Amino acid sequence: MADSSVPPTVAPYIAYQNPAKAIDWLVNTFGFTSLAVFDDGAGNVYHAELRVGDHGLIMINPANDGLRLGEPLALGAASAGTFVRVETDTEVDALHERAVAGGAEILLAPESKPHDSYEFTCRDPQGHVWTFATYRTALG
Incomplete structure (x- = not known):
């Protein structure tokens, strides 16, 4: 079995229009664990990491025009x-x-x-x- 202290090699980098709301939903609905949440001091999340099960990791970020990371509802797909x-x-x-x-x-x-x-x-x-x-x- 994999060592859960070793970070996964691949982790999805998922853009959300409202990262804070997404984090709450993912934690409450799917039981993910919030590992780290970084905000700008005004409550705007710019990066978060959630643990999925024992070995998975996802990264949550705001939709970002500079990186062309969009949120599906805004993109339509x-x-x-x-x-x-x-x-x-x-x-x-x-x-x-x-x-x-x-x-x-x-x-x-x-x-x-x-x-x-x-x-x-x-x-x-x-x-x-x-x-x-x-x-x-x-x-x-």
Whole structure:
């Protein structure tokens, strides 16, 4: 098993129109852990890091014209999604229930896939796409 003290090699860098609101939603809905939140002193978040499970990391930043990082609702589409692997079907179902309760738009309901995964996909309130799955194909 990987050492959770070693930072992941790859971490999504996700732009949100309202990073503070996104952080609250992700922590409360998906159970992510806030590791660091940096603001400008006036409450405007310019960078945050959230732990996903034991080994995952995502970075949250404001939508940024300089880097051409836009927020999906403003753009009218998401250009990528974030995939989170969990251990059990029960975890997928529990996260699905939390997503529904948190106001996520369910894009694909929980179901078993032919590639040995049980998963669902949703869109968060600011338009980002998330898939939670037991994906086991590459692990077996």
